[in-house]
Amino acid sequence: MLARIQLSSPVQRGQPMEVRLLVQHPMETGFRFDVLGTAIPKNVVHSLHATYGGRTVFRVRLGTGVAANPYFQFWVMPEQSGDLLLQWQDDQGQKGEVSARVDVIQA
Amino acid sequence: MTMSTNTRLSRRAFVLSSAAAGTGLALGFHFPAAAQSASGDTPEANAWVVVQTDETCIVRVARAEMGQGTHTGLAQLVAEELDCDWSRVKVQMVSPGQNLARKRVWRDMSTGGSRGIRSSQDYMRQGGAAARTVLLQAAANQWGVAVSEVTVSKGVITHTGSGRKLSYGKVASAAAKLTPPDPKTLVLRDPRQWKIAGKPLKRVDTALKVMGKQNYAIDTRLPGMVYAAIQASPVFGGKLVSFDAAKLRGRKGIQGIYKVDDNAVAVVADNWWRAKMALLDLPIVWNEGANGQESSATIDARLKEGLTSTSNVFADTDIGNAPQAIDGAAKRVEAVYSTPFVSHACMEPMNCTALVTDYRAEVWVASQNAEASMAALSTASGLSLDKCEVYNHTLGGGFGRRGGTQDFVRQATLLAKQMKGVPVKMVWSREEDMAQDYFRPIGLCKLEAGLDEKGNLLGLQLRVSGQSINAYQSPQNIKDGKDVRQLQGYAAEPGDAQIGYTVPHLRTEYAMRNTHVPVGAWRGVNTNQNGLYLECFMEEVAAAAGRDPLEFRRALMQKHPKHLAVLNAAADKAGWGKPLPAGVHRGIAQFMGYGSYTAAVAEVSVKGDEVKVHRLVLSTNCGHAVNPDQIAAQVEGSVAYAFDTLQSQSTVANGRMVNTNFDSYPIARLRQLPRIETVIAPTFDFWGGVGEPTICVVAPAILNAIFAATGKPMRNLPLKNHGLRIV
Amino acid sequence: MSEGARLWSRRQGLGGLLVCALGAAGRVQAQAPAITLDWSALYRPFTGAVKPTAARVSLITPRLADNGFSVAMSVRIDSPMTAADHVQRVVLLSNRNPRPVIADFDLGPWSGKAEIATRVRLNGSQEVMALAQTSDGRWWQGTAEVEVTESACMDAS
Numbered sequence: 001m002l003a004r005i006q007l008s009s010p011v012q013r014g015q016p017m018e019v020r021l022l023v024q025h026p027m028e029t030g031f032r033f034d035v036l037g038t039a040i041p042k043n044v045v046h047s048l049h050a051t052y053g054g055r056t057v058f059r060v061r062l063g064t065g066v067a068a069n070p071y072f073q074f075w076v077m078p079e080q081s082g083d084l085l086l087q088w089q090d091d092q093g094q095k096g097e098v099s100a101r102v103d104v105i106q107a
Numbered sequence: 108m109t110m111s112t113n114t115r116l117s118r119r120a121f122v123l124s125s126a127a128a129g130t131g132l133a134l135g136f137h138f139p140a141a142a143q144s145a146s147g148d149t150p151e152a153n154a155w156v157v158v159q160t161d162e163t164c165i166v167r168v169a170r171a172e173m174g175q176g177t178h179t180g181l182a183q184l185v186a187e188e189l190d191c192d193w194s195r196v197k198v199q200m201v202s203p204g205q206n207l208a209r210k211r212v213w214r215d216m217s218t219g220g221s222r223g224i225r226s227s228q229d230y231m232r233q234g235g236a237a238a239r240t241v242l243l244q245a246a247a248n249q250w251g252v253a254v255s256e257v258t259v260s261k262g263v264i265t266h267t268g269s270g271r272k273l274s275y276g277k278v279a280s281a282a283a284k285l286t287p288p289d290p291k292t293l294v295l296r297d298p299r300q301w302k303i304a305g306k307p308l309k310r311v312d313t314a315l316k317v318m319g320k321q322n323y324a325i326d327t328r329l330p331g332m333v334y335a336a337i338q339a340s341p342v343f344g345g346k347l348v349s350f351d352a353a354k355l356r357g358r359k360g361i362q363g364i365y366k367v368d369d370n371a372v373a374v375v376a377d378n379w380w381r382a383k384m385a386l387l388d389l390p391i392v393w394n395e396g397a398n399g400q401e402s403s404a405t406i407d408a409r410l411k412e413g414l415t416s417t418s419n420v421f422a423d424t425d426i427g428n429a430p431q432a433i434d435g436a437a438k439r440v441e442a443v444y445s446t447p448f449v450s451h452a453c454m455e456p457m458n459c460t461a462l463v464t465d466y467r468a469e470v471w472v473a474s475q476n477a478e479a480s481m482a483a484l485s486t487a488s489g490l491s492l493d494k495c496e497v498y499n500h501t502l503g504g505g506f507g508r509r510g511g512t513q514d515f516v517r518q519a520t521l522l523a524k525q526m527k528g529v530p531v532k533m534v535w536s537r538e539e540d541m542a543q544d545y546f547r548p549i550g551l552c553k554l555e556a557g558l559d560e561k562g563n564l565l566g567l568q569l570r571v572s573g574q575s576i577n578a579y580q581s582p583q584n585i586k587d588g589k590d591v592r593q594l595q596g597y598a599a600e601p602g603d604a605q606i607g608y609t610v611p612h613l614r615t616e617y618a619m620r621n622t623h624v625p626v627g628a629w630r631g632v633n634t635n636q637n638g639l640y641l642e643c644f645m646e647e648v649a650a651a652a653g654r655d656p657l658e659f660r661r662a663l664m665q666k667h668p669k670h671l672a673v674l675n676a677a678a679d680k681a682g683w684g685k686p687l688p689a690g691v692h693r694g695i696a697q698f699m700g701y702g703s704y705t706a707a708v709a710e711v712s713v714k715g716d717e718v719k720v721h722r723l724v725l726s727t728n729c730g731h732a733v734n735p736d737q738i739a740a741q742v743e744g745s746v747a748y749a750f751d752t753l754q755s756q757s758t759v760a761n762g763r764m765v766n767t768n769f770d771s772y773p774i775a776r777l778r779q780l781p782r783i784e785t786v787i788a789p790t791f792d793f794w795g796g797v798g799e800p801t802i803c804v805v806a807p808a809i810l811n812a813i814f815a816a817t818g819k820p821m822r823n824l825p826l827k828n829h830g831l832r833i834v
Numbered sequence: 835m836s837e838g839a840r841l842w843s844r845r846q847g848l849g850g851l852l853v854c855a856l857g858a859a860g861r862v863q864a865q866a867p868a869i870t871l872d873w874s875a876l877y878r879p880f881t882g883a884v885k886p887t888a889a890r891v892s893l894i895t896p897r898l899a900d901n902g903f904s905v906a907m908s909v910r911i912d913s914p915m916t917a918a919d920h921v922q923r924v925v926l927l928s929n930r931n932p933r934p935v936i937a938d939f940d941l942g943p944w945s946g947k948a949e950i951a952t953r954v955r956l957n958g959s960q961e962v963m964a965l966a967q968t969s970d971g972r973w974w975q976g977t978a979e980v981e982v983t984e985s986a987c988m989d990a991s
Contacts, residue, residue: 016946029955031583031932033575035409037419037619039588057944065928065936067904067953074939077915077946207897217983479983482900492896511984513900581902583932583957584868 005086005100012105016075019050019058021086023071023096029064045070048088052102053079078104149276150283152241154212155185155234157199158279162262164191165199166235169206169213170223171475172312173505174744175798176737177223179310183733184228187296187304188235191262191275198311203481204496217476219510219628221701221796224733228794236293238282245282246273298731298791307736312501324473324500327460329530333362335522336382337533338391339371339543342399342762343623346370348392355385364389367521375526379534398623399762406549406622406759413572413618414443414553420570420618421589424599427612429555432566436557440651442644443553444822446636447756448546450766451629452774455503456540459519460532463488468495470519473502475510483513487520506748507628511580512545538767545627546757548574548593552640557612562652564663566612569597569640575619576633579626593617595633596698596803597641603702604634606641607670608663624759630748631802634700638803639810639824642696646811647820656695656811657683669728669790670697674706676726676786681708690714691721694811696804703729703795707804710781711812717834718826720779720809725801726786730793739785742801746783749805750775754825754833779833868930868957876927876934877965881973886965891976893964902958902982908951909964911974915941921948923967930960958982 008018023045030042042064049059057076076084085099151157157165166185172178178198186196206213214230239259246264247254256267262275298305315321340346350372352364360377367373372391376382413420433439460471461484468488474480477499484495497516502509519533535543550573557566575590596604597615606613629635649659657678664671674697683693690712697706710722725742732738751774758765766772810821813831821829877886890912899905913921920943926936936954948966956962959981966974 029583031585033578033582033585033619033621035621035623037413037575037578037621053944055944056940057942059940061938063933063935063937065926065931065933065955067955071951071953073908073949073951074941075945075947075949077944203898211897211981476983478898478981479900482896482898482981482983485896485898486900492898513984581957 003086003088003096003098005084005098007084007100007102010105011078011102013078015078017078017102019074019076019084021048021050021072022069023048023088024069025090027064027066027068027070031064043091045088045090048072048086050076050084050086052076052084053082057084078102080104149279152238152279152282153234153287154209155231156189156238158191158238158242158275158282160276160279162192162195162274162276164189164196164262164275166196167199167201167213169201169216170227171216171218171477171499171502171505172200173218173473173475173502173509175223175741176310176734177218178312179308180224180733180737181227181231182311183304183306183308184224184232185235187301188232189239190259193303193308195262196311200499202496202498203478204493206478207481207492216478217510218505219475219507221703221798221800223798225702225730225794225796228731228733232295233290233293236295237288237290240288240293241282241285242275242278244285245278249273249278249281304733305735307734310737321501323455323503324460324471325455325458325503325534327471327532329460329462329471332460332530332532333375333377333526334379334382335373335375335519335531335533336379336386336536337367337371337373337518337522338386338539339518340393340395341542341764342393342395343625344398345396345762346394347372348394350392351390354388354390358385361385363526365522365525367518371518373518373522373533375522375531379532383536395762401623401762402760403758409620409622410549410551410572413620414551414570416618419588419620420616422614422616423589423591423594424597424606424613424615426599426610426614427566429566429568429612429614432612433555433557433568436565437560438558438562438651440556440558440644440648441554442647442820442822443551444640444643445551446549446639446752446824447758448549448624448626449629449752449755450541450544450546450757450772451504451506451508452541452751452772453502453504453506453508456535456537457508457515457543458532458534459515460530461516461519461523462528462530463490463520463523464527466490466494468520469498470516471498471500472516473500473505473509474513474516475502475505475507479511480513480516483516484520487517488524506630507632508545510628512627514543537769541757541767541772542764544757544764545625547629547632547635548576548626549622549624550574550593550636552636554640554644556644556648558648558652562654564608564610564648564652564659567608567610568614568616569644570616570618571637571640572618572620573636574621574624574626576626576628578619578621590617590619593619593633594637596637596700604700605667605670607667607674607697607699607704608660609666610663622759623762624764630745631700631799634698634799634803635749635752635806638696638698638700639807642698642804642807643810643814643820643822646694646814650814660695660697669704670699673697673704673726673728673788676788677706677708677724680726680784680786681710681722681724683708690816692812692815694808694813694815696807696811698803698807700800700803701796701798702793703727703797703800705801705804707801707808709805709808709812711809711816713813713816713831716831718813718831719834720781720812722782722784723805723808724784724786725804726788727797727801728788728790729795729797729800730789731791732787732789735787738787738797741797742785743783745799745802746805747775747780749802750779750833752806752824753809754827756825868932870960871929871934873927873929873963876929877963877973877975880925880965880967884973886973886975888975888977890974891964891966893962893976893978895962895978895980897979898981898983899956901984902956904953905956905980905982906951907954907962908949909966909976911948911966913948913968915943915945915948917943918969920945920969921966922969924948924950925965926952926954927963927965928954928956928960929963931955931957936962956980956982
C-alpha cells in the first residue's frame with residue numbers, strides 16, 4: 001500500500017509543524033454491489049497512527065465515513081530531529097508504513 | 108392534436124431573429140437578486156417579493172423551469188397570497204451564489220421528483236402573505252389608521268372607512284422597512300377560494316418560446332468566447348490513453364486539443380462545427396477496460412438468471428402465500444415482460460459555458476439544481492464557493508438528466524481551467540448526448556397470477572430482475588441489501604407510490620442484477636417499467652378470466668378509493684363500454700407515483716404492422732391543482748415522452764451505446780400523437796406531483812389496446828420487437 | 835475551505851497516488867433520503883450523560899458539496915495545548931450516515947495545535963458534529979451543515 005507524508009518546512013523547535021498524510025486505499029464500504037447483486041465486502045483502513053520522538057503523536061480510528069485514499073492533516077510540536085513513522089492497518093489485516101525525516105532547526 | 112395553420116418563417120428570417128435574440132441576452136439576462144430590484148428603485152418586501160414603483164411585482168423563484176411550468180405555478184401561489192395584479196407579475200430566478208450569500212434564504216433549489224411546487228408551496232405562499240402584510244401595514248401607517256380597516260385587491264389597497272386608495276408601488280419602499288410578521292400569524296388563503304392560483308392562466312414564458320425569444324444555455328454568447336466539442340470514453344469506465352494532435356495541424360480555426368479529466372478529449376475552435384468535425388477526424392486511443400466486453404446479450408443473460416435465482420433476491424410485500432395460492436388456483440397466468448435502457452434525449456443537448464480565472468469561476472448552464480452546478484464548479488475549478496457563480500437558464504428538457512449529475516459542468520470547468528480568462532462554450536453533439544446518458548435502468552419482470560373458478564384474482568406474484576439505480580449512485584441507502592426503490596409503485600402500504608389493488612395473496616420480489624451502464628432518474632423513474640409490467644399483465648389476467656379489464660380492476664380496488672376514483676374518471680371520460688368504430692380497441696391502466704393517482708384509457712387500431720393511437724384519456728388526482736392548464740400540458744408532455752419508449756431503446760455492443768441519434772432512437776413525432784384529453788380531479792387533501800405521475804400509464808394503456816386489437820400481449824418494448832410500428 | 839486555498843495543492847504535493855476507488859466516483863447523482871438521527875443518541879456513547887458544550891470547536895466545511903464521496907472537513911479547537919490544558923480526543927459524527935462515527939482521533943500536548951483536516955463521506959445533506967474532549971474531561975462540540983447537492987432527491991422513490 002502506497003502512502004506519502006509531507007511536512008511543512010522549515011521545522012523549528014517550539015513551532016508546531018504541519019503534517020499531511022495520504023494513504024492509497026479504496027476504503028471499501030461494504031455497501032456496494034457487484035453485477036450479480038452480491039455485496040462487496042467491507043475493507044477499510046481501521047486504524048492509523050504516527051510516532052515521532054518515541055511517542056505516538058497522532059492516532060485515528062477510521063470507519064467507512066472516511067473518504068477513499070484517507071487524507072489527514074494535523075500538527076506536531078517538533079523536538080529532536082528524527083523520523084516520523086506512519087503505520088496503518090486495514091480490515092483484511094494488511095499493514096503499511098512509511099516514514100519521513102524531520103530535521104529540526106534549533107532556533 | 109389540434110391542426111394549426113402552417114405559418115412558416117423563412118429560414119433566413121428565423122436564423123437572423125434567433126441570432127439577435129441570442130446576442131446580448133446572455134449578459135443582461137440575470138437580475139441580481141440582492142435587496143435592490145433590477146431597476147434599483149425599491150428594496151424587497153422580503154426575499155420572495157419585490158414590488159416596484161411602476162407596480163411590477165417581482166416574484167423570486169429558486170427552482171428551475173424546464174417546461175413543466177413550475178415558475179408560473181409558484182408565481183401564481185405567491186401572487187394569490189400577495190393579492191397583486193397578475194398582469195404585473197414577473198418571475199426572477201435567483202442564483203446559487205446569492206442563495207449562499209444570504210444563508211440559503213431561498214432554500215432548496217433542486218427541481219425533480221415532481222416536487223417543484225409541492226415542496227415550495229408552503230414557504231413561498233407564506234412569503235407572499237408576509238409581503239402583503241407589510242404592504243398593508245405601510246398603507247395603514249401612512250393613513251394613520253388601524254390595519255384592520257385596510258383591504259387589498261389586485262394590488263390596490265383601500266381604506267374601508269374613507270375609500271382612500273393606494274397602490275402597492277406607492278407603499279413598497281415604506282413596507283420594506285417594516286418588521287416582517289411572525290410566520291405563525293400568517294393565514295394562507297383557502298385553495299377553494301383561489302382567484303389566481305388554481306386558474307388556467309397563461310404561462311409567463313409561452314410568448315417568449317413561441318416568438319423564439321426564449322434564451323437557453325445553449326444560446327450563450329460572450330465576448331471572446333471559443334467553442335468546444337468533446338468526446339468521453341464511449342465505453343463506460345474507460346480511460347483516455349492518447350490522441351494524435353498532429354492530424355489536426357493546419358486545420359482552420361482550431362485553437363487547441365485538450366485532455367479533460369482522465370476520460371475525455373476536447374477540441375476547441377472558433378466555431379462549434381469546426382470543433383466537431385475536427386474531433387471526428389482526431390485519432391484517439393482509449394483504454395476500454397473489461398467493460399468493453401459487455402453487450403445487450405451479456406446483460407440479458409444476467410437479468411434472465413435473476414428471474415429464477417435464489418441468491419441476491421428479496422421479497423418486499425408478502426401477504427398470505429402467493430406461490431401456494433397460485434399453484435393451487437383453478438387457472439394460472441404467467442408472463443415475462445422486458446423493458447430496455449432508454450435515453451433522456453433532451454431536445455437541448457448537454458452544454459455548458461465556463462469562464463475560469465484564478466479568482467472567479469462562472470458557468471452558464473441549464474440545470475435542475477443550480478446549487479449542484481455550483482458545487483461541481485467549485486470542485487472542478489478548485490475555487491471556494493464564494494468565488495463561484497452559476498447562471499441558470501430555462502432548460503430545453505431536464506427529465507432528471509440535469510439534476511444530481513453535473514458532469515457537463517465538471518467537463519466545461521476542467522477545460523476552461525486550461526485556458527483561464529477565456530469563456531469556453533462546450534456543447535455535446537447529439538451522439539455524445541445519447542452515448543453519455545444516465546439511462547433508465549434495464550429490467551425484466553416475471554409475473555404469475557392465480558384465478559379461482561369464477562375468475563377472481565386469488566394470488567399475484569412478481570419478480571423484477573434489473574439494474575438498481577441506488578447501487579450505481581448511492582449504495583449506502585440500500586438497507587439490509589433490499590433495494591425497495593426498484594419496486595416503486597408496488598408498495599402495499601399508503602405512501603408516495605402505493606399499489607392500487609387488494610389481492611389476498613400478494614408477493615413482490617426484486618433481484619438486483621447490475622451492469623456497467625450508468626443509470627439514473629428518467630422522468631417517472633421506476634414507475635415507468637413497473638407500471639408497464641403490472642398493468643399489461645393485469646390485462647392478460649383479465650382476459651384469461653374472461654372479464655372486462657375495467658370491471659376486473661374495479662373489483663380489486665374497493666379499498667383504494669383514490670386509485671379507483673381516477674380509474675373511473677378516465678373510464679367515464681373515455682366512454683368505456685360504448686361502441687367504437689370498427690378496428691378501434693381500448694386499453695386501460697392505472698398506477699400511482701410521486702404522491703399522485705393516475706389512470707389512462709387508450710383507443711388504438713392496428714392494421715398490418717401499423718399501430719395508430721387515436722385517442723388518449725388521462726386522469727390524475729394530484730391533490731391540489733395550481734394551474735389546470737399547466738397540468739394538462741404536463742400530461743400531454745408526458746404522453747410525448749412515453750411515446751419515445753414505445754419505439755426506441757438504447758442497446759449495448761462492445762461496451763458502448765449503439766443508438767446515438769434519432770435515426771436509430773426515434774422519438775415521438777407530432778403526427779403520431781393522438782387526441783389527448785385530461786381529467787384533473789383534485790381532492791385538496793394532499794399535495795401530489797404532476798411532472799412525473801401520468802407518464803407511467805401511457806405505454807401500458809396503449810399496449811393493452813394493442814393486446815385487445817391483436818390478441819397478443821406486447822411484452823417486449825419497443826414495439827418493433829413485435830413487428831409493429833407507431834404511425 | 836477549498837482545496838485551492840491550501841498552501842500545497844493535493845495534486846502538486848502528493849502526486850498521482852489517488853486510486854479511482856469506486857466506479858461511480860465523480861459521477862454521483864441522486865440518493866434516496868436517509869433518516870436523520872438525534873445528536874444526543876450519537877454523542878452519548880462518548881460523553882455519557884453529559885451534554886457537550888457548544889463552544890471552542892469550529893467545524894469548517896464547504897456549505898455545498900457536489901458529491902458525498904469526498905467532502906473536505908477541518909476541525910479547529912480553541913486550546914493552549916499545554917500539558918495542563920489540551921485537547922485529548924476529537925470525534926467526527928454524522929447524523930445521516932449509515933455509520934454515524936466517521937473518525938475518532940487522539941491528540942495531546944505534543945500536538946501543538948488542536949487542528950485536524952480530512953476528507954469524509956457524507957450520505958446526503960446533513961449536519962456533522964465535531965466532539966472534543968479536553969484534558970480536564972469536559973466535552974465540547976461544534977456543528978456544520980452541509981448540503982450535498984447531488985444527493986438532492988431527483989425523485990421521491
